[in-house]
Amino acid sequence: MQGIQIIGMGKALPARRVENEAFTQMVETSDEWIKSRTGIQSRYFCKEERQMDLCAEAARKALANAGVCPEEIGLCVVATITPDYHTPSSACMVQKLLGLPEDIPAFDINAACSGFVYGLEVVSCMLGSDALKRPYALLIGAEKLSRIMNFQDRSTCVLFGDGAAAAVIRPSDAHRFFCRLGSQGNAEALNAPGAGYPEPYIHMDGRKVFQFAVHAMENGIRLLAKETGVSLDEVDQFICHQANERIIRHVQKKLKLPAERFFMNLDQYGNTSGASIPIAMAELMEKGQLKPGTKAFCLGFGGGLTWGAAYLEF
Secondary structure, eight states: OOOEEEEEEEEEOOSEEEEGGGGGGTSSOOHHHHHHHHOOOEEEEOSSOOHHHHHHHHHHHHHHHHTOOGGGEEEEEEEOSOOSOSSSOHHHHHHHHHTOOSSSOEEEEOOGGGHHHHHHHHHHHHHTOTTOOSSEEEEEEEEOGGGGOOTTOHHHHTTBOOEEEEEEEEEOTTSOEEEEEEEOOOTTTEEOOOTTSSSOSOEEOHHHHHHHHHHHHHHHHHHHHHHHOOOGGGOSEEEEOOSOHHHHHHHHHHTTOOGGGBOOOHHHHOBOGGGHHHHHHHHHHHTTOSOTTOEEEEEEEETTTEEEEEEEEO
């Protein structure tokens, strides 16, 4: 099986940072209520920025970090549920904004908060195709969730944030990659109807999502350990979708794993859906914690309901 290697990453955030206190003017809540139930302290919301602007900024940083020119990109994939347009895709707009070659595939995928993990599998498969003429792929996770939030709904408006992160990826036989994906159609637990509906906002049953999330994460970790032959003690980083501190801690404690191997930054960014895993990875790379030899499990779960689990070697 062909492996893949992430050789550069970059992240992009809107200029406006919103602390928990801002929500006390909108709904009945408090900073303590939000922190104690979610672990979130702040998040970023777009004001002037477009979702495609976040995509392009993150991609530019990733290319610079990797030392790769736009002309060398052979594939561009964006994982998102909040593109600026139904069509053209965000990936097509990134192609334009960055001046990527015109003879490359560029498209979006929608797997909600599991989107970046889904994207890793898509990129892995396509990088092995003779149809691609260039050796590198851009995979971006980006969201402008503030556009589909109901700021009168306390159960959801305090949870989400905007942001983007990108990875430059190349095929590599020296870096193993495994991925397992799944879904179960369930609009009742989590949905966002979109434009044209009476309430085009995120709707969520927190209890159902929590139950699904902890099962998906635990199942994904056990699947990866079994299929890769990598024991949980050998995994350096468990990079989870940043939805809720309680979800991550529940799984970490149930599997009796050290807390320090479960990176968390949701206190700063909230739940950024398809952007959350790559933002976490970009920060780990910035901190030097995804150095050569690092083994990582990436766990995603979200609307669909979808889940994804991937093993990466750095």
